[in-house]
Amino acid sequence: MEKPINYRPTKAIIDLQAIEHNLISLRQYIGKDIQIIAVVKANAYGHGDVEVARTAIQAGATMLAVATPDEAVHMRGNFKDIDILVLGATPPNFAPYASQENIILTVFSTSWIETVKQYIPLANQLKLHIKVDSGMGRIGVSTKEDLLELYEAIVMSNDFILDGIFTHFATADEEDSLYFDNQVTLFKDFLSVLPKRPRLVHVANTATTLVKEPSLQYDAVRFGISMYGLLPSSFVGSKMPFPIKPAFSLHTELIHIKKMHAGQSVGYGATYTLEEDCYIGTIPIGYADGMLRKLEGQEVLVGGKKAKIVGRICMDQSMILLPTAYNVGEEVVLIGRQQHEQITMDDWATKLQTINYEIPCVITARVPRVYK
Numbered sequence: 001m002e003k004p005i006n007y008r009p010t011k012a013i014i015d016l017q018a019i020e021h022n023l024i025s026l027r028q029y030i031g032k033d034i035q036i037i038a039v040v041k042a043n044a045y046g047h048g049d050v051e052v053a054r055t056a057i058q059a060g061a062t063m064l065a066v067a068t069p070d071e072a073v074h075m076r077g078n079f080k081d082i083d084i085l086v087l088g089a090t091p092p093n094f095a096p097y098a099s100q101e102n103i104i105l106t107v108f109s110t111s112w113i114e115t116v117k118q119y120i121p122l123a124n125q126l127k128l129h130i131k132v133d134s135g136m137g138r139i140g141v142s143t144k145e146d147l148l149e150l151y152e153a154i155v156m157s158n159d160f161i162l163d164g165i166f167t168h169f170a171t172a173d174e175e176d177s178l179y180f181d182n183q184v185t186l187f188k189d190f191l192s193v194l195p196k197r198p199r200l201v202h203v204a205n206t207a208t209t210l211v212k213e214p215s216l217q218y219d220a221v222r223f224g225i226s227m228y229g230l231l232p233s234s235f236v237g238s239k240m241p242f243p244i245k246p247a248f249s250l251h252t253e254l255i256h257i258k259k260m261h262a263g264q265s266v267g268y269g270a271t272y273t274l275e276e277d278c279y280i281g282t283i284p285i286g287y288a289d290g291m292l293r294k295l296e297g298q299e300v301l302v303g304g305k306k307a308k309i310v311g312r313i314c315m316d317q318s319m320i321l322l323p324t325a326y327n328v329g330e331e332v333v334l335i336g337r338q339q340h341e342q343i344t345m346d347d348w349a350t351k352l353q354t355i356n357y358e359i360p361c362v363i364t365a366r367v368p369r370v371y372k
Helices: 016-030 040-046 047-056 067-080 090-099 110-119 143-155 178-192 206-211 234-239 344-352 358-362
Strands: 011-014 037-041 063-066 083-086 105-107 126-132 160-166 200-202 220-224 247-252 257-260 278-283 298-301 305-310 320-324 333-337 340-343 369-371
Touching: 016 037, 016 047, 016 206, 016 220, 037 047, 040 047, 040 358, 047 063, 047 067, 063 067, 067 083, 067 090, 067 160, 083 278, 090 105, 090 110, 090 126, 090 247, 110 143, 143 160, 143 178, 160 178, 200 220, 206 220, 206 234, 298 340, 305 340
Parallel strands: 011 369, 037 063, 037 220, 063 083, 083 105, 105 126, 126 160, 160 200
Antiparallel strands: 011 247, 247 333, 257 278, 278 320, 298 305, 298 333, 305 320, 333 340
């Protein structure tokens, strides 16, 4: 008898057709001339980078964006021809590998260029994108003088190609546009001083792409959170030019059910005491899987009905207050739809006082991703 791949019933189901739908909808919205950079950093926001990247490329993405050199190495090992851009900082000693494997690096310091020169000659010309700090306060050149100095250091060497320039907006997903507008003005001012524009200018993250002036789409857009069917904010949700489909759902099943009586307590610290006789179900998922302890009281779905997590969430298991007795093996949906009810990542984010971006990223690798 063939053994199952995953013995534990806890799993995340990733709907690749939803990701394809979101990308095709974006393509129809922005037109055929603007490139799509699929952001697959952080294991594709916890969805699975290789499978998501493959779907994105098939749906028309022309570049993959990651955050770290190691993510770029992993992506290049699976995709030999697609452009890969590292959005974050890279150590100079990564330059020879990037050159050999045609990985595009972000640069924001002339001293980085000078340090890389110790590795010359490189296997191939190293493609670079200049990062401008227009108001995030993270990496990036922050004066036009530094920009021009960096530009000259790149174009004066035969070992480098200035392939792009970009920035990142801090408040694109907010209704108040004053800070955003100031960043736009600053970036345009920086761009105007370049003797020659590089091949790709890209400033539009997901929110900018979806709700801001189309001229800001420039040569390419970076499609991140909404590729996965999640909204950057409620403001963006109110302005969406097309519907998106969530790709991530989280499932498990009941492994034990018991009838407990009024006055009995559940979980570590005996923090939850029953007020009446009821059924308690145990599910095999806990904070080691990314279901953090602050989710105590969060609702799940069982039998098409909502049921609350009660007692402290354990490392590997949790308990839920059942509306009636169910059988062992009954499906429990923690994120997703069951019959006419739905639990969303935004529900979890509200409970955890965070943003939906964080939710799939903290679901750990112990939870297998199953693709459909």
